[in-house]
Amino acid sequence: MACPYVSGLAALIWSKDPSLTNYEVRGAIQMSADDIGQAGKDDFFGYGRINAWRALEGGRVSAAILFPSDQTFAHDVVDIQGSAYMEKNFGRYELYYASMNNPQQTTLICSSTTRVENGLLGRWETADLREDERYLLILKVISNEGKEIAHSVEVTIDNINQPPVFVNLVNQCAVIGRIFEFRVKAQDPDDPAIPWGKLEYSVDNLPPGAQFNPQTQVVFWQPADADKGVYEVTFTARDSYYSITKTVIFSTLYIEENPITDDDLKQGKPNIYGDTIVWLDEFPGPLHGEPLFVYMYNLITQEKIQISPFRTSAIQPKIYENKIIWTASDGNWIYNTATSQLQKTKSLYFDPYVDIYGDNIVYGGGFLCLYNLAKCEETTIWLEKSRIL
Numbered sequence: 001m002a003c004p005y006v007s008g009l010a011a012l013i014w015s016k017d018p019s020l021t022n023y024e025v026r027g028a029i030q031m032s033a034d035d036i037g038q039a040g041k042d043d044f045f046g047y048g049r050i051n052a053w054r055a056l057e058g059g060r061v062s063a064a065i066l067f068p069s070d071q072t073f074a075h076d077v078v079d080i081q082g083s084a085y086m087e088k089n090f091g092r093y094e095l096y097y098a099s100m101n102n103p104q105q106t107t108l109i110c111s112s113t114t115r116v117e118n119g120l121l122g123r124w125e126t127a128d129l130r131e132d133e134r135y136l137l138i139l140k141v142i143s144n145e146g147k148e149i150a151h152s153v154e155v156t157i158d159n160i161n162q163p164p165v166f167v168n169l170v171n172q173c174a175v176i177g178r179i180f181e182f183r184v185k186a187q188d189p190d191d192p193a194i195p196w197g198k199l200e201y202s203v204d205n206l207p208p209g210a211q212f213n214p215q216t217q218v219v220f221w222q223p224a225d226a227d228k229g230v231y232e233v234t235f236t237a238r239d240s241y242y243s244i245t246k247t248v249i250f251s252t253l254y255i256e257e258n259p260i261t262d263d264d265l266k267q268g269k270p271n272i273y274g275d276t277i278v279w280l281d282e283f284p285g286p287l288h289g290e291p292l293f294v295y296m297y298n299l300i301t302q303e304k305i306q307i308s309p310f311r312t313s314a315i316q317p318k319i320y321e322n323k324i325i326w327t328a329s330d331g332n333w334i335y336n337t338a339t340s341q342l343q344k345t346k347s348l349y350f351d352p353y354v355d356i357y358g359d360n361i362v363y364g365g366g367f368l369c370l371y372n373l374a375k376c377e378e379t380t381i382w383l384e385k386s387r388i389l
Contacts, residue, residue: 009050016056023083023151027061027141030149031086040148047149059087063141063151066118073158074135078124082151084141085115091144095122100134100154129157162189163242164199169235171249174223184217186237186244204234207250221250228252260297261304273319275299276337280314281306294326296337307335307342320356323373327354327363334361334373345371 006029013025020028030047032054037045067081068074084093092113096106110122121139129135134156142148167185174180186199203212203219207229210221231250236243260277261267270279277297294308294317308314308328317326324335325345332345332354345361354363361371371378 006050009052009055012052013055020060021062021064023062023064024060027063027149028055028058031061031141031143031147032058035147041150061086061141061149062117063093063139063149065121065137065139065151065153068137068153068155070153070155072153072155074124074126074155075158076126078126078155080109080121080124080137081119082121082139083117083119084112084121084139085117086141086143089143089145090115091142091146093121094140094142095124096138096140097124098136098138099130100136103136106138126157126159129159131157131160133157161239161241163244164188164237164239166235166237166244166246169246169248171251173251173253174221176223176225176228176252176254178222180219180221180223182219184212184219184235184237188239199237199239202236204236205231206233207231210250223252225254228254260299260302261295269316271317271319273321276319276324278307278317278319278324280317294324294335296324296335308333309342316353318354318356320358323356325354325356325361332361332363345373345376 009029010025013028014020029050032051033046033048034051035048037048041047062083062085064084065080065082068078080095092111093116094111095109097109098104098106109124112122124137134154136152136154138150138152140148140150164186165188167187169184169186172180172182184201184203186201188199201212201214201217206212206219207221207223208227209223210219212219229252232247233250234245234247236245238244267279267281270277272278275298277299279295279297280292281295292314293306294314295304296307297304307324308326309330313329314326314333315328317324319325322336322338324337326333333342334345335342354361356362359373361373363369363371368381369378370381
């Protein structure tokens with residue numbers, strides 16, 4: 001039951017001074033607590049029992065390591081930044097480090113009787129520490145009465161720089177007349193921010209008209225007919241020490257696009273199987289936008305046929321082998337391209353989201369259902385109150 005009381009005290013402190021940071025609110029609660037149990041912080045009682053009056057009257061208190069932040073890397077000489085102060089009864093602060101393999105064995109980095117607010121707490125030499133080992137940085141703020149609060153962060157020693165590595169940088173193909181974009185990615189095995197990790201990118205031998213943004217690492221190109229060909233493009237990624245390059249082949253592809261209909265209609269929801277394409281056409285009438293009709297186009301005969309009944313609004317046609325299915329405002333329909341027969345299914349449920357494989361149709365409209373065309377049987381295979389899409 002301690003959490004509600006501590007939360008209430010935190011809210012009370014913040015209401016008195018909304019400018020306080022979370023570190024200052026925490027510090028005020030911890031430093032003002034009544035020590036119970038063993039002297040100082042212990043495993044059973046922590047910092048002790050909260051004391052609201054002392055917390056409100058004790059002034060600003062903070063013990064905070066702001067840099068390096070938790071779960072990051074440390075390199076060479078680290079300038080540890082943060083805050084260590086008390087508005088009343090400030091004694092000193094102490095800065096330690098300890099291996100995570102033995103966190104009880106601490107080593108003093110520095111100690112000072114000077115208050116620090118968002119400044120340099122001390123400098124930490126890491127050159128003689130074990131590479132890739134995790135260490136704990138510990139800041140203690142101690143009052144004149146000997147009471148202390150602490151803050152710690154975990155860092156990993158990284159004194160050996162490693163070169164960056166490109167990620168999935170492969171040969172590229174751009175279609176003539178179409179926008180082509182892709183992003184160059186590289187990873188630095190070292191920390192992404194410190195000490196080496198910020199990468200810089202550059203490129204050589206881009207095709208005519210292509211652009212590369214080194215900040216976003218994005219290549220943009222819309223090749224024209226005159227740009228047909230093959231290009232060898234070299235990308236470079238570098239950190240503060242290493243530089244890597246990779247040559248990527250840019251080739252162009254020309255795709256001949258022929259319209260299969262010249263109707264002045266809005267067409268959408270295409271689906272294709274073999275040599276047959278199905279889609280929806282909007283009917284051009286006073287009520288533009290509805291109804292929607294299902295059309296079929298044969299790539300071999302180049303014949304376009306309206307296959308949905310007149311004055312029905314179709315939704316999302318699907319095709320498999322010689323069967324085309326869709327849902328319309330008057331029911332679920334199936335068209336056989338081999339026999340040109342159109343029929344309704346005997347489904348009990350209406351749902352726009354249908355799919356087909358073989359003789360089985362699946363759809364969901366609150367119930368996930370399976371309809372077998374050969375048996376003309378519908379089976380509910382999942383029952384759920386929420387809508388299934």
